[in-house]
Amino acid sequence: MAVTSREIHKQRDARPNALIRSFGPFAYLLTFVLAALAIYVLVGAAVEWGQVRLDDLRYGRPRTTHLAGLVGRPGESAARQTIFIGMNIDRQVVVMELPAGDATQVRSLPGPYLFGANEDLTPVLLSLRDMDRDGQPDLIIDVRNEQIVYLNRDGGFRLPTAEEQQQLVQQEPGT
16 A cells, blocks of 8 residues: 555644644633733833823923922011922932022022932922921921921921931821
8 A cells, every 4th residue: 555645744734733732722821921911011111101201291300399388487478488499410309498589598408319220200299397396397308208307497497306306206196
């Protein structure tokens, strides 16, 4: 009995088809997982890019915010409030204070240095609250969900001493 070329090709084709059929569901699952991972990475990159562009519109480059308020400086009034300008300049947080809006009396408050990738794009948020309950609003710098308190004492702002830090922790609501 003679073997024809058709029979030889059938035998060769039968093995790969059986192999493909045995790995078929796994191949589909692997393809789905890889496609989902690629979509996740692309969407994450697009969201991050959009957030950076939104922060560019809100805070500019370098990241800058400002706040005006009455903090008890001489010459202050509702029309001439003290102005604070918070900046992230190459990962160094700096706050400038213009007492009663007077640019000739500028004071600088050095803040923390930010470590990590893209920290030069982190916005600096400012607020005024009386943290030590002395009747004077204190300056709060909020950077990456960390708050730094500068106490309003003796006509200027300064970081609290160790004893003052303990008092602030004890005065927090809920403790």
